[in-house]
Amino acid sequence: MTLFGYRVPMxxxxxxxxxxWEIVGRLxxxxxxxPFSDVLVAAVSLVQTPSWQTATVTTLRAFATGMALSIxxxxxLGILMGRVKIADDLLGMWVNIFSSAPLSAIVxxxxxxxxxxxxxxxxxxxxxxxxxxxxxTRAGVRHISPSLIEMARSYGxxxxxxxxxxxxxxxxPEILAGIRLGxxxxxxxxxxxxxxxxxxxxxxxxxxxxRNFRMAEFWALTIMLFAFALLIAELIERAEAKVEYxxxxxx
Amino acid sequence: xxxxxxxxGPSPVPAPIDSIVEVREISKTYGNVEALRGIxxxxxxxxxxxxxxPSGCGKTTLLKIIAGLIPADGGTVAxxxxxxxxxxxxxxxxxQDFALMPWATVMRNVAFGLELRGTNKAExxxxxxxxxxEVGLAGFEDKYPHQLSGGMRQRVGLARxxxxxxxxxxxDEPFSAVDEQNRRKFQEDLIRLRTNQNKTFIFVTHSIExxxxxxxxxxxxxxxxxxxSQIIEPEIDRSGDPERIHRDRHYLDTVEEIWQGxxxxxx
Numbered sequence: 001m002t003l004f005g006y007r008v009p010m011x012x013x014x015x016x017x018x019x020x021w022e023i024v025g026r027l028x029x030x031x032x033x034x035p036f037s038d039v040l041v042a043a044v045s046l047v048q049t050p051s052w053q054t055a056t057v058t059t060l061r062a063f064a065t066g067m068a069l070s071i072x073x074x075x076x077l078g079i080l081m082g083r084v085k086i087a088d089d090l091l092g093m094w095v096n097i098f099s100s101a102p103l104s105a106i107v108x109x110x111x112x113x114x115x116x117x118x119x120x121x122x123x124x125x126x127x128x129x130x131x132x133x134x135x136x137t138r139a140g141v142r143h144i145s146p147s148l149i150e151m152a153r154s155y156g157x158x159x160x161x162x163x164x165x166x167x168x169x170x171x172x173p174e175i176l177a178g179i180r181l182g183x184x185x186x187x188x189x190x191x192x193x194x195x196x197x198x199x200x201x202x203x204x205x206x207x208x209x210x211r212n213f214r215m216a217e218f219w220a221l222t223i224m225l226f227a228f229a230l231l232i233a234e235l236i237e238r239a240e241a242k243v244e245y246x247x248x249x250x251x
Numbered sequence: 252x253x254x255x256x257x258x259x260g261p262s263p264v265p266a267p268i269d270s271i272v273e274v275r276e277i278s279k280t281y282g283n284v285e286a287l288r289g290i291x292x293x294x295x296x297x298x299x300x301x302x303x304x305p306s307g308c309g310k311t312t313l314l315k316i317i318a319g320l321i322p323a324d325g326g327t328v329a330x331x332x333x334x335x336x337x338x339x340x341x342x343x344x345x346x347q348d349f350a351l352m353p354w355a356t357v358m359r360n361v362a363f364g365l366e367l368r369g370t371n372k373a374e375x376x377x378x379x380x381x382x383x384x385e386v387g388l389a390g391f392e393d394k395y396p397h398q399l400s401g402g403m404r405q406r407v408g409l410a411r412x413x414x415x416x417x418x419x420x421x422x423d424e425p426f427s428a429v430d431e432q433n434r435r436k437f438q439e440d441l442i443r444l445r446t447n448q449n450k451t452f453i454f455v456t457h458s459i460e461x462x463x464x465x466x467x468x469x470x471x472x473x474x475x476x477x478x479x480s481q482i483i484e485p486e487i488d489r490s491g492d493p494e495r496i497h498r499d500r501h502y503l504d505t506v507e508e509i510w511q512g513x514x515x516x517x518x
Contacts, residue, residue: 097465150320151350154338155364155415165367243354 027087034216043220045060051205057203062118063190066125070182074130075175079167087103088138095138099131103189107196122192128189131180140174141167180236187229216238265435271296271451272419279312285476286312290326292470292479294419299445299452301462301469305510305516308453309477311347311423311486317420317453318344329417340368343412345422349404351396356493357407358382358392364415375414382410387440402433422454426461438465439493459513463487463505464496473507474516481512 018036025035046052079087081095107124115122144167152166168175194203209218229239270293277290286309294300302310315321317328319338327334330341332420337345343364351360358376359366361383365375383392384430386406396404412420426434442465445452456462462469463485473480487496496502 052342052408144351145348146346147346147350148352150315151344151346152367154318154320154344154409155367156338156340161367166352169352172354 020219031213032215034219038216039219039223042214042216043224046217046220055201055205058118058188059121059194062121062193062201063125063186066122066189067129067186069122069124069182070130070133070186071179074133074178074182075137078134078175078178079141079163079171081134082138082141082171083167085093095131095134098127099135103127104192104196107193110193111197116197116199120197123234124193125186125189128192129186132185133175133178133182136174136178137171140171140178143174144170160240167248173240176236176240176243178235180240183232187225187232191225257375269296270294271505272453273327273329273332274313274317275327277313277316277323277328279309279316279321279324284352286455287323287411288478290477290479290491292318294451296451297449298467299441299465300455301456301466302472303456303459303462303469303479304472304477304480305474305513306457307477308472308474310457313472313477314421314423314453314455317419320341320344322454339416340415342419342421345405345408345412345420345425347424347427349396349401349408349428351404351407353396356393356395357388357399360396360407361410361414364411364436366421368415374468375492378408378414382414384446386410386412400433402437405429405437409444413444417450418453419453422452423515424455424457427457434461441465442489442493459506460507463502463509469509471512 021033021036025033025038077091081091102126106127107120108118110123110127114123148170149162149167152162157165191202194201195206197203199207202225205221206218208214209221255324272292272294274290274294276291277287278285279287284348290313301513303312304310312321316323319328319335319342320461322336329335352363355363358379362370362375365378370378380392382391386409388403388406388410391399391403396407399407405428408425425435429437438461439454443466454462454466466485469483469485470479471481472478473482482507485501487499487501489496
């Protein structure tokens with residue numbers, strides 16, 4: 001970004017918005033929006049409370065478990081759909097429906113199935129994240145050049161070798177893109193799940209803060225979640241850039 | 252015709268004394284398109300045979316049937332007297348679009364055939380290194396395909412085919428995605444390779460000049476349905492300067508003759 005001929009870092013625009021927030025907050029127009037500096041102060045004291053620390057551990061654990069499940073199940077499912085027509089015909093419709101459906105509506109059903117605990121949150125993360133991983137993996141497998149597969153066959157690749165040495169690697173850029181999008185959706189899943197269950201992790205904290213109008217803490221927690229989602233997306237994007245570099249020669 | 256031996260007509264050609272690949276009555280239909288009908292061919296050991304014809308004559312299909320990559324609807328293919336229906340270690344394929352793994356180095360790409368056979372790393376890399384040098388890519392072992400030009404990528408494809416030590420090399424229009432200057436150089440190298448390596452080459456091309464330039468034997472295929480229309484054995488002296496071949500009278504006559512035969516298929 002350049003401004004009046006000077007190069008300014010990308011984060012500058014963020015600073016501008018922080019200043020705007022601070023001014024609007026100080027004007028005391030709506031009690032929902034405390035000054036940004038108050039939010040920062042709240043954030044600092046919040047991270048020192050045991051309730052935040054326990055909530056963070058619970059949330060991270062549920063998120064990690066849900067994501068691990070959706071990657072471990074989603075990637076093989078996507079590969080299967082990309083390679084086997086019958087599997088694609090059978091599952092394609094459902095994957096497409098679930099990837100675009102308003103999943104928040106299903107979370108209460110999950111509560112009935114899995115109870116008011118961490119299992120429901122894990123299921124919510126899984127349900128939010130898996131479909132895009134399946135779809136992107138499938139697209140990646142579909143785009144593998146047929147001659148690469150013929151090459152493996154003509155040099156005597158066994159079926160396991162074909163999958164582990166060619167198909168998985170050739171589809172890796174799309175698989176990683178799917179996982180990145182899945183992670184962002186997974187963050188949504190963990191938040192929505194916890195909000196609806198309301199007695200676990202961040203959901204409980206959000207519930208407490210909003211019910212007692214502790215807006216500074218409420219915003220501090222929201223910003224932390226945003227930052228977390230952006231951070232992991234950024235990390236995956238780095239890995240993707242590296243893979244794209246190698247995949248550059250694909251036709 | 253002079254020095255050019257010609258056999259006309261689609262009738263089966265009498266088998267040469269030592270043929271490594273025998274194709275009998277091969278037919279293949281895609282939907283309602285008859286790609287190949289009643290192909291009978293023998294490929295002599297140690298020679299370079301080209302399959303030449305206009306697009307749609309089924310030459311790549313025939314090559315992939317010999318490779319065992321596509322099943323034939325009828326007929327048989329025998330290599331060294333043994334019937335085949337799947338790929339095998341006695342054949343190696345060179346692909347039109349190179350078919351290199353973009354995530355792997357030149358070294359790993361060349362050694363990939365051996366890796367699939369379970370050869371240990373040190374041994375397969377020693378073999379691969381030798382063939383990388385053989386095709387003129389010494390020093391590029393650790394580069395990735397996207398760092399190489401089209402011509403160099405196909406050299407990697409060729410080195411991979413050579414390193415598995417197959418008897419028969421199947422080349423599917425290997426130079427069609429390579430620029431003109433590189434193609435010339437490559438054709439010269441192929442002539443040299445053929446004399447050094449005691450291998451049988453089956454070469455698919457749509458370029459008459461290329462076929463005549465490098466082949467011991469040219470099988471002309473006619474389209475719709477693909478059938479053998481003519482077999483030509485250009486008698487061109489390929490010892491000495493490869494540049495001279497392009498001005499050789501037999502070379503020019505053969506190119507002209509084939510063109511006269513193929514003209515009818517071009518609108």
